[in-house]
Amino acid sequence: xxxxxxxxxxxxxxxxxxxxxxxxxxxxxxxxxxxxxxxxxxxxxxxxxxxxxxxxxxxxxxxxxxxxxxxxxxxxxxxxxxxxxxxxxxxxxxxxxxxxxxxxxxxxxxxxxxxxxxxxxxxxxxxxxxxxx
Numbered sequence: 193x194x195x196x197x198x199x200x201x202x203x204x205x206x207x208x209x210x211x212x213x214x215x216x217x218x219x220x221x222x223x224x225x226x227x228x229x230x231x232x233x234x235x236x237x238x239x240x241x242x243x244x245x246x247x248x249x250x251x252x253x254x255x256x257x258x259x260x261x262x263x264x265x266x267x268x269x270x271x272x273x274x275x276x277x278x279x280x281x282x283x284x285x286x287x288x289x290x291x292x293x294x295x296x297x298x299x300x301x302x303x304x305x306x307x308x309x310x311x312x313x314x315x316x317x318x319x320x321x322x323x324x325x
Contacts, residue, residue, distance in 0.1 A: 215249045222253035231255045240268040
């Protein structure tokens with residue numbers, strides 16, 4: 193996302209997918225820049241979720257411009273956000289939520305089982321929903 197940015201310095205941090213490493217790295221950075229007022233922005237929904245999940249540990253070092261944890265996690269998840277828009281009759285972009293079952297039905301399966309068999313085995317959805325915009 194920012195590999196060729198002219199305004200960002202890129203650092204590769206081993207094991208950054210681990211929340212403990214994320215917290216430790218961001219706290220170390222904040223301590224090295226203690227004189228600055230730091231605002232923590234996320235580059236993707238995944239990072240918004242991660243930042244909100246560790247907000248308590250980071251909030252003394254950073255301004256975190258997102259809603260409080262519970263609401264923030266709900267509104268940063270597109271299917272939940274769109275459900276809230278429906279609930280409050282707010283307009284939002286046309287969106288299709290694609291489930292794993294829909295993907296499996298669209299691809300050619302090795303044993304050519306019809307989708308009805310998959311539905312009977314796994315229910316109406318399989319695993320996590322995927323969002324395509």
